[in-house]
Structures are given as C-alpha cells and as structure tokens.
Amino acid sequence: MNWSNTAWQTGSPIYTQITQMPFIRELISGTLAPEKFTFYIAQDSLYLAGFGRALSLIAARAQHSAHALEFMRFAEGALMVEQALHAGYVQKLNIQPGVPLSPTCQHYTHYLLSQAALAPLEVAMAAVLPCFWIYKAVGDYIYAKEQLSDNPYQDWINTYAGEEFGQIVARAIRVCDEVAETCTPAQHQAMTEAYVTASKLEWMFWDSAYKLEEWPV
Numbered sequence: 001m002n003w004s005n006t007a008w009q010t011g012s013p014i015y016t017q018i019t020q021m022p023f024i025r026e027l028i029s030g031t032l033a034p035e036k037f038t039f040y041i042a043q044d045s046l047y048l049a050g051f052g053r054a055l056s057l058i059a060a061r062a063q064h065s066a067h068a069l070e071f072m073r074f075a076e077g078a079l080m081v082e083q084a085l086h087a088g089y090v091q092k093l094n095i096q097p098g099v100p101l102s103p104t105c106q107h108y109t110h111y112l113l114s115q116a117a118l119a120p121l122e123v124a125m126a127a128v129l130p131c132f133w134i135y136k137a138v139g140d141y142i143y144a145k146e147q148l149s150d151n152p153y154q155d156w157i158n159t160y161a162g163e164e165f166g167q168i169v170a171r172a173i174r175v176c177d178e179v180a181e182t183c184t185p186a187q188h189q190a191m192t193e194a195y196v197t198a199s200k201l202e203w204m205f206w207d208s209a210y211k212l213e214e215w216p217v
C-alpha cells in the first residue's frame, strides 16, 4: 500500500469532522456571517505568505530536481493565490494591512515553516500535504452539497473544487509517495504523524475563523 493511502485513512476522521464544522455548513448554506468570512480571508492571506515560503524551503532541500521543480511550482501557486486574494477579496472586503496573525494562524504557519526548515525532508513534505489534500476534499464536498444559485461565497467555492486544483493535489501526493518508497517504516510513521498534526491544524484554522479568534492578552 502507498504511504498516501495510510495517511488518508489515518487522517480521514479529521476530514469528516471538518465537513461538519459550522463554518463549512454555513459556507454551503450561504448563511456564514460576513465578518467570519472576512476574518478567514485575512488570515488565509497571511497563512499563504508563510505556506509559500515553506514550500520554497522544501523545494531547496529536495533530493531530486524533478521534486524541487514541483515544489517550486506549488510555492508559486500558493503565492499567486495570496496575491489574487489581495487583488480581489482583500480590497473588496476592505481588509486593512497590518492585521496580526491569529494564534492559530501563527501556530499553523510556523509549524509548517519549522518542519520545512528542520524536519527530515520526507516529514516536511508530509506536513504540507493536508493543505493540498484535505482542502481539495473539503472543496469538492462543499461544491457537491451546495445548492444555492446565489451563494455569496460562490467565487471562493469555485477556486478549490476545480479540476486544475485536483491535478496539483495529485502531483503533491505523488511526490510524497515517491519519497516514501525509499523510507523505512519508522520514517513512514513520522510522516503520518506530521500529516495528522497538520490535519488537526486545518480543523483549527476553520474553527478559529468561526470564533473570530483573538489573542487572550
């Protein structure tokens, strides 16, 4: 069995819980409070800036040039989405520059950056995989469930359910599996642990937007 099959099976309860979160249910029904969506977009823009750099670090550390190139493209994709958010939503929603990272956004972004810089390469690759894979699955889930023709969040919903994003995700899974083929069972275990941790942080990211999370002090 590929490593990615084990990872998906291990992380699937977290994926299922994400689909049942109020943020996702209300995105589907179009009833999500605008300030929660705005909070999410502002934090996601900050997240993507860090995520793109984490992907670049992994690209620099990759053993094979083909894998380095893939991660460079992923990094470019993340930063392009960040720029597109700026050009579109950040202006439309009047998000002010200088918004601080929420505690969860800080935790998630810096977890990925530290894994990308310091963890064994295969673990770093596994840590960034839920950002691709869980997002794709959640995007498809929302797209399939959503019934409104005038959902105010339709543009966002279309971004991640598309075929183009599906191909990027498939490539990220393939690189992880190619690297995992050369790894020991102990290394597979460490990869799966990083995958599950990042999956939990995906859950927390949605939760923090729903709660409009603030620093306690």
Ligand SMILES: Cc1ncc(C[n+]2csc(CCO)c2C)c(N)n1
Binding pocket: 044, 047, 048, 073, 074, 075, 076, 077, 078, 081, 130, 131, 132, 133, 135, 168, 202, 205
């Ligand atoms: C918290 C959070 N997690 C994942 C994504 C999804 N995502 C955005 S860019 C990109 C890679 C493109 O090469 C992926 C997978 C997100 N937006 N926000």
